[in-house]
Amino acid sequence: MESNVATTPEVLAQRLANSGLRATPQREIIYGVLLKKRDHPTADEVYARVRTDMPGISLATVYNCLETLVQCDLVRAVNFERGPTRYCPNLRPHAHFHDEQSGSTHDIDLPAEILDKVRSVLPPGYNAKSVEITFRGKAADEQKSSQP
């Protein structure tokens, strides 16, 4: 029973329409790139991947589309320190584990129970719209390089 999880171009179009926006080829390809390899790419990395399918796309458009997807709640923008923003199409509540050695980022699912516990540290009067949890450290077996 996955509510709220868009994984197809059709769903993308629907979500965009909800916000009065159009499903353009650029938006579809960029969203597809994010779904295909969920390694939290930067805008530059998305740009590089998209260009193999759509060589004429501009970096400005990549930024525009990513921003649009974030606005539609189809994608989360993720930041570590002051590094470039990374993009994540995982809509379930999750934390991020940032491996400092490899630079890779892993999603860590967050049970609602834990999220509630965390929210419980807030004194009365503090109304949190969002909670962000980030781990930094070393993850074991980085699976060699990345060729499957």
Added chain:
Amino acid sequence: MESNVATTPEVLAQRLANSGLRATPQREIIYGVLLKKRDHPTADEVYARVRTDMPGISLATVYNCLETLVQCDLVRAVNFERGPTRYCPNLRPHAHFHDEQSGSTHDIDLPAEILDKVRSVLPPGYNAKSVEITFRGKAADEQKSSQP
């Protein structure tokens, strides 16, 4: 029983010495500024405050000194989204509540019990050196402006 909490110039000097560094006037004043008003100022804000005491200081030095204090574990660098880095001399384990309206940042103490619960979501093999928790939302009664 506060271990690890430096609040005086002398302790600063000690900590710096531990790392083979000197206690310069610039470092002392900057650390003093952070201790005096714990509102998580940016480098620019620190620069402005320091200049009232030391008009000749340079912005590069402010950046250098802040970085040094972070290296010595006397100060934490705090980031929200892609905003400018903010600096926090609170060494206790704590989360940050970022009030989007006012732009202000509040420390939220984190009981060890909660921190452990949060760490417990990590699958085996994930070794977290640090955990960062950030709330975003609206805090009630922003105490009018700020004149006491």
Added chain:
DNA sequence: AGTGAGATTTAGAACAATTCCAATTATTGT
């Protein structure tokens, strides 16, 4: 007190990521 090595500060240039801008191109409804 004077000297030299090394640390620190400084001003300004350089940089990286992102946003802005004005012009062009695409899509939509009539």
Added chain:
DNA sequence: ACAATAATTGGAATTGTTCTAAATCTCACT
């Protein structure tokens, strides 16, 4: 088709930070 609106584009501009190379300071030693 046509006009209105939305989206894309290349390049300039902006922001926060880091780099660089020169000047200054500090400390240890004579």
